[in-house]
Amino acid sequence: MSDLMTEALKEAWAVCPTNLVVFETIQIDHADFDAPLRLVNDYADLTATLETAETVTFTRFAFESVGAEVNAQGLPEVVITVDGASAEIAEALDAISDSADALSVTMRTFRSDDLSAPAGRNVPGEVRNISVEDVRVTLRIGFGEIANRPFPSELYTPRRFPGLVR
Structure with missing residues (x-):
């Protein structure tokens, strides 16, 4: 993480109310799963409402989430390590090991004072690599090639924006 980002996080944490808890969650989904695996980095289960108004x-x-580094390659990657992964998680990941379908991950945060919706942007990604060692599962999550995405992503055409034509 860059020094600038670290300083911004320190400043944000310094002014955060002491009675507020921010919950980090991950949702792991695959076409072969009956239901997504939903995990919260906490000592108790969390019932919250998703952006689709579904309560889960x-x-x-x-688990530990190590943020993406800022680099010139344009391929940000987040590493999530789940310690003490249960047999349920290991079996679910083992069952899809031969599948050609992508394993997707959505990272969300919730605030303890408002569990009616995620507290920020959802961060969807795709698992690039899975490593399972005893009771530790490590997921490397990619977010696509951000550097090669067009900016602005909206196309400005004369049909949609007649003022472009003289």
Whole structure:
């Protein structure tokens, strides 16, 4: 993480109310899953409402999320490590190991004072690599090639914007 980002986080944490808890959650989804795996980085399960107005329960699990580095390659990657992964998680990931379908991950945050919707932007990604060692599962999540995306992403055409034509 860059020094500038670290300083911004320190400043944000310094002014954060002491009675507010921010919950980090991850949702792991695959076409072969009956239901997505939903985990919260906390000591208790969390029931919260998604952006689709669906109320779901995130299962408590200790996990570490290491943010994407800023680099010139344009391929940001987040590494999530789940320690003490249950047999349920290991079996689910093992069952899809031969599948050609992508394993998607959505990262969300919720505030303890408002569980009616995620507290910020959802960060969807695709798992690039899975490593399972005993009871530790490590997921490397990619977000596509941001550097090669057109900017602005909206096309300005004369049909939509007649003022472009003289």
